[in-house]
Amino acid sequence: MCLRPSAGPAALDTWGPCTSPPLGDEVEAVSRNAPWPRRAVAPGIPPAQAPAVRDMLTGSFRASQMAAATRWCCVLRLPVAGVGAFGALGGAALTRPALTRPALTRPALTRSDPAAWQQTRHSSFFNKLTADDLWRGVLAEKGSGTRKGRGKRAKRKVKKNLNHGQVLGEGVGSLTDPLTCPPGRGGYLWPGLNAPVLKDGTLQSFSRRGEAEQEEKRAELERQREEWDRKRKIKVKRERGWTGSSWGGISLGTPDPGPNGETYEDFDSRVIEVKSVFNMTAKEGRKRSVSCLVAVGNGNGAAGKICFGKSSRQNHSSEKGLCAKNRAIHYLYYIERYNNHTIYHDIDSTFKRTTLRMKKQNKGYGLHCHRAVITICKLIGIEDMYAKVEGSVNLLNITRALFHGLASQETHQALADKKQLNVVEFREEQGVLPIVVAQPKLGARNDPEVEDDVPNTKLHWADVQAAQGWKSSVWAGVKRTVW
Incomplete structure (x- = not known):
C-alpha cells in the first residue's frame, strides 16, 4: 500500500521521501487493487502518539518506493542503488512527477545499506543455449530438407571449436586498443593460473604484462589458429585404389x-x-x-x-x-591352393542372381577376373586364375559367391581317398603321358568306376567356341594389370 497526503500535489513539494508526511484527521489510503482514489477517514491521533505513527508511515512509504523500484529493475534488468538511483530514470514507477525532484537531491537509502544493492543476472538467448545448440542452428544438419537431400551441392559450414587457444586468465587483444581489450582486461598474470607460483625460489605476486609482451602473446595465438585452420584444410594423400575417387581397393x-x-x-x-x-x-x-x-x-x-x-x-x-x-x-x-598359386579345379558358384565361373590356370597366367575378385585373391594368395561374372555384378554377391566356391573346392588327395583311385593330370607339354598328382591312402581299387558315378560336366558354349577357334576378339591377348 502506498500512502500520500490528501492536500494535493502542491503539498508534496514541502517534504521529501526522507521526511515524515503531514498527519491529519483524514489520510488518503491508496491501494493498487482498489479504484483510485479510495478515501478512508482515520480517527484523531493524540499528540503523544504522533512520532510513533510518523515513523511507521515513513517506513511504509520507503518500503513502497523500494518495492516499486525493485519491480521496475526486474523489468528493465538494471541494478539500482536505492530509490535515489531509480529517481534518475524519470520516476516512471511513482504516481506523481513531483516525487522525482526530492529523490534526486536526497536519496532515501545510502550506498552502505545492504538492502540498497540487489544482484542481477543478465540472461539472454545466447546464455540459455549451449554451444552444441547454437552450432546445430547454424549448420542446419537436421530437418526435412536435409533428410530429403536438399542443398547437397551448397558449400556447407564446418563446425569449429572456438575454445581452441583460450587460456584461463588470459585476455585478448592489445592493451592500448579499447575495442579488442577493454580497460581492466588482458595482460594480467595470475600466479597459479596463467603464471608460475614460484620463480627462482621467490613467491610471485599479481602483476601485468607490458605492451610488447602482450602483443607477442596475441600474435602467437593468431598464428596457432591459422595453423589449425590450415591443418583442417590439408587432405592426407591416401593410397590409390581401383580408381582415383573411390574407396574400393584401398x-x-x-x-x-x-x-x-x-x-x-x-x-x-x-x-x-x-x-x-x-x-x-x-x-x-x-x-x-x-x-x-x-x-x-x-x-x-x-x-x-x-x-x-x-x-x-x-x-x-x-x-x-x-x-x-x-x-x-x-x-x-x-583356402586350399594347388602348388600355392591356383585353385584345384574349375568351380561354378552361384549366390542369388550372381554366378561366378572360376577356372584353374597354369603358373604365370595371372589373375583375369573382376577387380573385386582380384583384390580378394591377392589377400588369399591365389596368383593364377580366370573368373567370369555372370548375372548381377553386386559386389556383395560377388564376394560371397567367391568365398563359397573356394571353401567348397575338393583337394586332389580328398578326391583320391573318396574314389579310391589315382588322380592324374594331363598337361599340354607332356602329351599323352599322365602325371599322378594324388594316390589314395588305402591303395587304389581294381574295379573301374561305375558309369553312373562319372560326373556329367556341362560345357559352356563360349568355351566350345574358344576351343574350336570360332571365337575371336581384338582384346583376347591384352593383359590387364589391376591391383
Whole structure:
C-alpha cells in the first residue's frame, strides 16, 4: 500500500521521501487493487502518539518506493542503488512527477545499506543455449530438407571449436586498443593460473604484462589458429585404389592387436565397397548411414570373411572401415591352393542372381577376373586364375559367391581317398603321358568306376567356341594389370 497526503500535489513539494508526511484527521489510503482514489477517514491521533505513527508511515512509504523500484529493475534488468538511483530514470514507477525532484537531491537509502544493492543476472538467448545448440542452428544438419537431400551441392559450414587457444586468465587483444581489450582486461598474470607460483625460489605476486609482451602473446595465438585452420584444410594423400575417387581397393593396414596381446602383422585389409544406405524409421524418417565392406588376408591361404561396419554420422567411412577389419579378423577361412598359386579345379558358384565361373590356370597366367575378385585373391594368395561374372555384378554377391566356391573346392588327395583311385593330370607339354598328382591312402581299387558315378560336366558354349577357334576378339591377348 502506498500512502500520500490528501492536500494535493502542491503539498508534496514541502517534504521529501526522507521526511515524515503531514498527519491529519483524514489520510488518503491508496491501494493498487482498489479504484483510485479510495478515501478512508482515520480517527484523531493524540499528540503523544504522533512520532510513533510518523515513523511507521515513513517506513511504509520507503518500503513502497523500494518495492516499486525493485519491480521496475526486474523489468528493465538494471541494478539500482536505492530509490535515489531509480529517481534518475524519470520516476516512471511513482504516481506523481513531483516525487522525482526530492529523490534526486536526497536519496532515501545510502550506498552502505545492504538492502540498497540487489544482484542481477543478465540472461539472454545466447546464455540459455549451449554451444552444441547454437552450432546445430547454424549448420542446419537436421530437418526435412536435409533428410530429403536438399542443398547437397551448397558449400556447407564446418563446425569449429572456438575454445581452441583460450587460456584461463588470459585476455585478448592489445592493451592500448579499447575495442579488442577493454580497460581492466588482458595482460594480467595470475600466479597459479596463467603464471608460475614460484620463480627462482621467490613467491610471485599479481602483476601485468607490458605492451610488447602482450602483443607477442596475441600474435602467437593468431598464428596457432591459422595453423589449425590450415591443418583442417590439408587432405592426407591416401593410397590409390581401383580408381582415383573411390574407396574400393584401398588398404586399411593390419588389424589392431587383440585383447590378449595377439598381433596380426602378416595380415592386410582391403576395402571392397563403401556405400550409403537408408532406413525409413517412424521417429527420424529417412535415416542415412554408411556401410563398409572389408576383406582381410595374409596372402598365405587365410582370408577373413566379409564384414560390415555402419555409421550414422557423415564422413566417417574410414572409421567404420577400421572397425570392420577388426571384426573380419575373427571370421577367417583357410583356402586350399594347388602348388600355392591356383585353385584345384574349375568351380561354378552361384549366390542369388550372381554366378561366378572360376577356372584353374597354369603358373604365370595371372589373375583375369573382376577387380573385386582380384583384390580378394591377392589377400588369399591365389596368383593364377580366370573368373567370369555372370548375372548381377553386386559386389556383395560377388564376394560371397567367391568365398563359397573356394571353401567348397575338393583337394586332389580328398578326391583320391573318396574314389579310391589315382588322380592324374594331363598337361599340354607332356602329351599323352599322365602325371599322378594324388594316390589314395588305402591303395587304389581294381574295379573301374561305375558309369553312373562319372560326373556329367556341362560345357559352356563360349568355351566350345574358344576351343574350336570360332571365337575371336581384338582384346583376347591384352593383359590387364589391376591391383
